[in-house]
Structure formats: C-alpha cells, structure tokens
Amino acid sequence: MTFDVITIGRVGVDLYPLQIGVGLEDVTTFGKFLGGSATNVAVAAARHGRRTAVITRTGDDPFGRFLRREVRRLGVDDRYVSAVADLPTPVTFCEIFPPDDFPLYFYRFPKAPDLVINSDELDRDAIRDAGVFWATVTGLSQEPSRAAHHTAWAARGRRPITVLDLDYGRCSGSPGRPRASRCSAPSPTSPSASATSTSTRRPSMNASRCGRPRRCWMPASSSPSSSRGRRACSGAPVTRWSRCRRPRSTW
Secondary structure (H helix, E strand, C coil): CCCCEEEECCCEEEEEECCCCCCHHHCCCEEEEEECHHHHHHHHHHHCCCCEEEEEEEECCHHHHHHHHHHHHCCCECCCEEEECCCCCCEEEECCECCCECCEEEECCCCCHHHCCCHHHCCHHHHHHCCEEEEEHHHHCCCCHHHHHHHHHHHHCCCCCEEEECCCCCCCCCCCCCCEECEECCCCCCHHHHHCCCCCCCCCCCCCCCCCCEEECCCCCCCCCHHHCCCCCCCCCEEECCEECCCCCCC
C-alpha cells in the first residue's frame, strides 16, 4: 500500500481538566485524549481524506491500548504502532487559565517509548513511496530513535514532500522532574477557526512555539465554550504567535 502521508514521532495521552481557572491540585475531573505532534498530524491528514500512517511506539499498558484504538478510530493506519514492554505510555497534563495561560506538564520518564523506534522495524519502501514523510527534531533527541530517523531519510532520499518539524520546546530542569510550559497566544483571527468542532473535544494546546510564528494545519478539536479560553485551529494554515513566559518542559 502507498500512503499519502506517513509521520514518525511522538504519541501520548493528553489529560485535560474539565474545570477551568483552577490549578491541577484543585481539578476533580479530566478528559482523556490522543496527543503527540506526529500522531496529531496523521489524524489531521486522515480527516482530510488522506491515506495515512504513523510510526510510533507506546507503553504496553492500558493507556497504550487506548492510543492504538484511538489511532484506528480516527482513520489512521496503525500497522507501524507497537508497544515497548518496560516503559510507560507518556501522559501530558495541562491547566486552563483563560484567556491565554495554559501550563503544560509532560511526563515522558524514564524514557518515552516513541524514542525507542528502531531502524530494523521501519518499512523503508513505504517511507520512500509516501506522498509526504513528516518527522520532528524531537525524534533526534535520543537513540535508537535518532538512528531510525536517519535510516528513514536515507530510504527517502530527497523526494518531495519531506518535512522536518522543529517540535521545539526550550528544555529546563532535569530528567525525572517534569517542568511546566506556560505560553501565551492569541485566539485565531479566522471566524471559521473558532467555529471548528470535531468528535474529540478538548482545549487545543497548539500555540506553543516560544516567540516564533506557527503555521497550524491540524483541525484541532475544541470545546464550544471557546470564549472561556479554549482554543481551536482551523484546517487552513493559520499563523499564530506565542510568547513563552517559562521554559518548556524537558522532553
């Protein structure tokens, strides 16, 4: 099978509070959602009718089973999603302080399974033939993921369209101590953006590129109560600026 889009990289569970304006210590209920930049891009492409697959790994645990089920439900081929026996599936918490303050807390310790993608597990022919191959710099942060990315690019050659997303967050703290990322971002200016709604409802944490413009292609889900501080991003590219108040967490 030839895919229109193949992505490689992060996956995780986003646990977002169902109460706004309070810290995590006072939150009583959370919503559970599919997350991770590479997986979000794959889902976005699938929603636009593209034949899509994601190369990633989860923990061999209930959260990992949830993610794989969600990947399939949202129309992404999961043949390249596998479990790592001894590592937990990453989770990300956030706090929602309208109108523009959304601290994020990443838990990717001791090591994220999506950084244990191995070169010998890659379908090089599928990567070579895909219409779009999309990867992130996060995947270069540790082995064996780094070597797997270079193997994929070698198989790809310099074929268009090959994308390397910075997936950037300024690191602080030490491994084992998750740190929050507080970023400020304006709402999308497009009326259609704030009206975007999908079957997976969550506040969108997409604008977090620390003082750089971001072009967001993902039809990220949102709550109808966007005026209360929840964000949506339209399917069309929207340039969004953000100003980071604190360094983003260690990946």
